[in-house]
Amino acid sequence: MIPVNEPLLNGNEKQYLLECIETGWISSEGPFIKQFEEQFATTVGRKYGVAVSNGTAALDAAVEALHIGPGDEVIMPAFTIISCINQIVRAGATPVLVDSDPLTWNMDVSQIEAKITPRTKAIMMVHIYGLPVDVDAVLEIAKRYDLKIIEDAAQMHGQTYKGKPCGSFGDLATFSFYPNKHITTGEGGMILTDDDQLADTCQSLRNLCFQPNKRFVHERLGWNLRMTNLQAALGLAQLERLNDFVQRKRTMGKRYGELLAGLPGVQLPVAKTDYAENIYWIFGLLLDEDLEMDAEGAMKLLAEKGIGTRPFFCPMHMQPVLQRMGLFSGESYPVAERLYRKGFYIPSGLGLTEVQLKTVAEAVWEVLG
Numbered sequence: 001m002i003p004v005n006e007p008l009l010n011g012n013e014k015q016y017l018l019e020c021i022e023t024g025w026i027s028s029e030g031p032f033i034k035q036f037e038e039q040f041a042t043t044v045g046r047k048y049g050v051a052v053s054n055g056t057a058a059l060d061a062a063v064e065a066l067h068i069g070p071g072d073e074v075i076m077p078a079f080t081i082i083s084c085i086n087q088i089v090r091a092g093a094t095p096v097l098v099d100s101d102p103l104t105w106n107m108d109v110s111q112i113e114a115k116i117t118p119r120t121k122a123i124m125m126v127h128i129y130g131l132p133v134d135v136d137a138v139l140e141i142a143k144r145y146d147l148k149i150i151e152d153a154a155q156m157h158g159q160t161y162k163g164k165p166c167g168s169f170g171d172l173a174t175f176s177f178y179p180n181k182h183i184t185t186g187e188g189g190m191i192l193t194d195d196d197q198l199a200d201t202c203q204s205l206r207n208l209c210f211q212p213n214k215r216f217v218h219e220r221l222g223w224n225l226r227m228t229n230l231q232a233a234l235g236l237a238q239l240e241r242l243n244d245f246v247q248r249k250r251t252m253g254k255r256y257g258e259l260l261a262g263l264p265g266v267q268l269p270v271a272k273t274d275y276a277e278n279i280y281w282i283f284g285l286l287l288d289e290d291l292e293m294d295a296e297g298a299m300k301l302l303a304e305k306g307i308g309t310r311p312f313f314c315p316m317h318m319q320p321v322l323q324r325m326g327l328f329s330g331e332s333y334p335v336a337e338r339l340y341r342k343g344f345y346i347p348s349g350l351g352l353t354e355v356q357l358k359t360v361a362e363a364v365w366e367v368l369g
């Protein structure tokens, strides 16, 4: 089986992990945490990094840090992972969805303004699958209506928008370091900001809102979202190789693009827009509406040929758990729905060899050609 993803851990990972074990620093108190936070924030051009236990936790803390709660609305893409909506809903706020752009698969920024009401508090922009959202449009709207921006850059390590790093735009930006990301800490996440107060709040929320002077007296409810020194050790070693990893993914994307060019009835990822070059977090395939096969059928046939795949996200308005709460009743987002029904991705890991790329492409041609 060619897996959909595999991390590359052949840099300084072992050495730094050994250092944790030899020094006994394995908890979140260890020295690698601060180093990782500082170096990651510097890479993205931000003042503060707050390392947390995963990308979902980073989003939870970001939503809570902005005091998003009952009566507030947050505009976000329908097509994304459930992590984006969890804390908005739990906090009693209202998620307001926009559909996707059919080419880049990112939120269609032209739909945002019509969704703004006096209750809108923030826009959550989520960069999807390798190309950024059209950030300028979101920044302009947020400025005009005085809205906060949470930027979910979980999949966007090393990507830029008009030459500026993704993760440098939101009041708060979040990342994930799950092993299928460009750099990994096993499990892990990071919140970035330039705002002193927000950085303080996120640090406090991550650590149960312990108070410096009265440790076990709490003025606010937080979580334990701490990252361990072991995870930060991995992260530091991975960060040293970020440019190489981005380059590898671009080479993989370009090669798949060549091998799959001309595949009938299949839309490949856009290689380049006027603001960014794809970093191919994953290499997605989107089947045409008039193709009888849907993603599920194609993935089943590819699995029989030993090719690992994953479906695209299921849109928020189609999530049973959210529907049962009475959310999004009667709403439709046709692009997001098609992405779910007809989209999936093929092996996209950092370790893919030329032979594996060709094997995958041949299997895709046999199934879909």
Ligand SMILES: Cc1ncc(COP(=O)(O)O)c(C=O)c1O
Pocket: 054, 055, 056, 057, 080, 081, 083, 084, 126, 127, 152, 154, 155, 176, 177, 178, 188, 189
């Ligand atoms: C866009 C996006 N946001 C958030 C997350 C959540 O990250 P994690 O799996 O680290 O909780 C992911 C995970 O893939 C993601 O793709």
